[in-house]
Amino acid sequence: MSNFAIIRIRRGEKKIWTFYMKVLLRAGRRTGRHLMREDNIIEVRDLEHSFGEIQAVRSVSFSVRKGEIFSFLGPNGAGKSTTINVLTTLLPIQKGTVRVAGYDLAREPERVRESIGIVFQDEVLDRDLTVWETMEFHGRLYSIPRDERRQRIDDMLAVVELEAKRDVRTKHLSGGMKRRLEIARGLMTRPEVLFLDEPTQGLDPQTRLRMWDYIRQVNAAGTTIFLTTHYMDEADMLSDRISIIDHGRIVVTGTPEELKDALGEDVIYLETVDDARAEEAIQGIDEIRSITESPRGLSITISTDGSHCLPRIVELVRGAGIDIVSANLKKPTMDDVFVHYTGRELRDMGG
Amino acid sequence: MAWEFLTVYWREMIRFVRFRTQLFSSLLQPALWMAFFGVAMSANFNRFTATIPVPPGTIPVDYLTFMAAGMIAMTSLFTSLFGGMSLLFDKNWGLMREMLASPMPRTHIMLGVSLSGITKSFIQVVIIMAFGLILGVEFFPGYSPARIAVSILGILTFVGVFSLGFLLFSSNISMRLESPEGLQGIITLLTMPLFFVSNALYPIQAFPPFLQTLSAYNPLTHLVNGIRYFALGSEFFAVGAEYSYTPADILLSFSYLLVFAAVMYILARQAFQRAVVT
Structure with a gap:
């Protein structure tokens, strides 16, 4: 009941609220979280992964700095999703070493799971659960105590502007709302890194722009973001640094400016x-x-x-x-960068 | 810390209550079996067996009462075999990836699903018993209320362990399969021999030796043993056959179900630990 009142007030004070959220997220990060000595929150060395005969990832090495937005840019089938699936422990690590949030992926996968949030490439929602139940389920999976969990659900739904849809089943949400819900869900555990696999795929241009805003906002609040995309403009607009990946290999890494200047x-x-x-x-x-x-x-x-x-x-x-x-x-645009480094145009590579 | 399987259970139950058609059909199905198959068969069987003299010292049991125990067992079997299917749907269109990528131990997925399957079996069992009462099933003959309560608990314990075994089996298959059609095929293939090579509908005493041996290894037979022992007592006469259970028999049947569930747990755990969903 008291929660209702709080939400009403907050609706009118979106900006103040967003600021408050940021402070809150930062505070949560500082207390009780494992502190990293290095600046790199993700470190990948010589990662290889194959499905039978097919080598999806060939000797990939890169690192993601704490607090940045890092993008994997490449066509479908380049190895982006395979890499993200290994990094999020969904696929077993075959070859190479990976450290995420200070934990060795091969030795402490549970620790890694606790430290990350994921927004999957395709929709991972139960169509018959409501927005609130979707969040509640996730919070309980991560053993967040009841009162804190309820509070965070309210907070996160306010951030992604879905408070009004609390009791609506997810099948009745629009594509953009579903994506926002998934982002809110990924963030409610206050992860150190948020993995976003093709976050704006299939969204209309307006919704994409808003989604980019959310991603920036989340990043500004201190969450490192690892993003895969096959949209040049998305990588260009959002990223601090980009790795272009093609045929399972990283072709080049740099800031969008560096990559464009190099041309x-x-x-x-x-x-x-x-x-x-x-x-x-x-x-x-x-x-x-x-x-x-x-x-x-x-x-x-x-x-x-x-x-x-x-x-x-x-x-x-x-x-x-x-x-x-x-x-x-x-x-020069990111398209040119891609053509330059891979000899092909990204938009020809659909499917 | 180790209670996350209750989260999986919570969600399964929300879905169970939310899908009205699934809910009502699962509740109605056993009642319909009893009402049509049970009543029709019992009219016939009672005619055939009326001439057979009842041995002294045993309680005669009519066919409807005899097969009601089998109905409870069959319903538990069907519900449990289909119980893992939600995992297959989750894998293809649902939250499986969310659960696999979460810190929750993976065994909790199958435990949560199993617990919800057992709950569903319990609800159905209670409905069959209540509905059977209306149709004239004579469970718990001359029992005191305390003994009835103990008997119901006994039946539910048997049903619980039996269901757990088959729920873990079906979860295991679901994790290894790609499509719901595959699971459906396996279930259809299994239910027939499991159901008919058992003592659910008729006494196994008249089976050929080969089928008798086979039915002794059938978990369903052991479940039915347990249910009849608690519902009808240790000495009764039905469908022209004399039944006499010693507590040792029942303990053996229960142990068999426990071992079955344990083996299924180990196999299912393997499947979950190795599960890769992309």
């Missing part, structure tokens, strides 16, 4: 009737850092301002007697 300033897309000859024709230009062939033509990375380079490239290609179908100048 140079601008990229020129050139589609000609004969890309191979066109590539030869422009070899002489010093400002060209690299040329990558893709099914849609050449992507030419320029180390300086591309607009000065474009006319010269056009002249050279025309001079060699090759017709140009299209020419396009673009500032």
Whole structure:
């Protein structure tokens, strides 16, 4: 009964409440939690995983720093989900060493389970439980004492704005609400790391933007986030650092800025009737850092301002007697980064 | 700390109460068996066996009363065999991954599911006994209220251990299978011999030796022994056969069910520890 009154008040004071939540989360983190000596909350060395003959993950090493948003970016089937499943103890560790929140994954999987929260790639909800029951079930699985559990459920439902849906069965929620519920559930145990496997897959653009807001908010409150995604913009917008993963290997790791800077300033897309000859024709230009062939033509990375380079490239290609179908100048995006490092376009890799 | 299986139990029971059709059909099914099969068969059997003289010193028991014990056993068997199916659904569309990734020991999943299955069996058993009373089943002949209470407890203990064994069996199969159809196939394949090669519906005394041996290893036979001992007493006469149970017989039957449940527990635990859901 008293809880009802509290919720009513809070509804009107969302901002103050969010701030309060952050303080609360921080406080909870400081007390009674195992303190890590290192800055790395996840450390993975030489991780390998195969399903029978198929090698899904090949010698992957990386580390995630405490407090950051770290992304695995790659096409479907690149090994993202396999990695996340090993890190969350759902798959047994076959080869390599993994430390999560200071615990060795092979030796203390239970400790790891207590320290992490997970939002799975596909919906993991009981359609016939209500929102509140879903949270209650989770809190009880983690042995959170009753009073604290009830309090946290109220708190978390307020954070993801689902208080009004408390007694609604999850099958009646929209896609975005379900996702928010799953995030609230993942967070109610106050994990040190929250794993988000493709958190915005299948959501409409508006809901995605809001979801990104929630993820940032959670991160700002002190939770480290490990995210997998095949959306370039998502990795770009959210991450502190990104690892691009392809064919079970990490191709490159860096901040979004580093990755984009590494490509140079601008990229020129050139589609000609004969890309191979066109590539030869422009070899002489010093400002060209690299040329990558893709099914849609050449992507030419320029180390300086591309607009000065474009006319010269056009002249050279025309001079060699090759017709140009299209020419396009673009500032680098994560798409270009991906093409650059993997030689393929992400959006061609569906399924 | 080690009470998380109650959480699994809590959720299973919410679902049990929430699915009205499942709830009512599971409660109605044993009653319908009794009302139609039981009454029809008992009309026939009583006609056949009316001419057989009752040996002195034994209490004659009519067919409906005789088979009511079998109905309790059969209902427990069906409910338990299907009890693991919720795990299969959880694996494909539910909370299995959430539970496997949580710090809760994995054995608690099967314990919670088993406990809810036992609860469902208990509810059904009580309904059959109450409904049987209306139809004219003569359980607990001339018993004092105290003895009736002890007898009911005895029956529920037998049903509990028996159900546990088959719930663990069905949980085990569910964790190893991919699809609900597979489990359905296995259950259908198993129920027929389990049910008919037992003393649930008729005395095994008249079976050919091979079937008699087989039925002695059937857990259902031992469950029915226990139920009849508590419901009808140690000496009675039914369907042309004389029944006489010593406490040692009943203890043996109970031990057999305990061993069966223990073996099923070990096998199921293995399946849960190795479970990989992606």
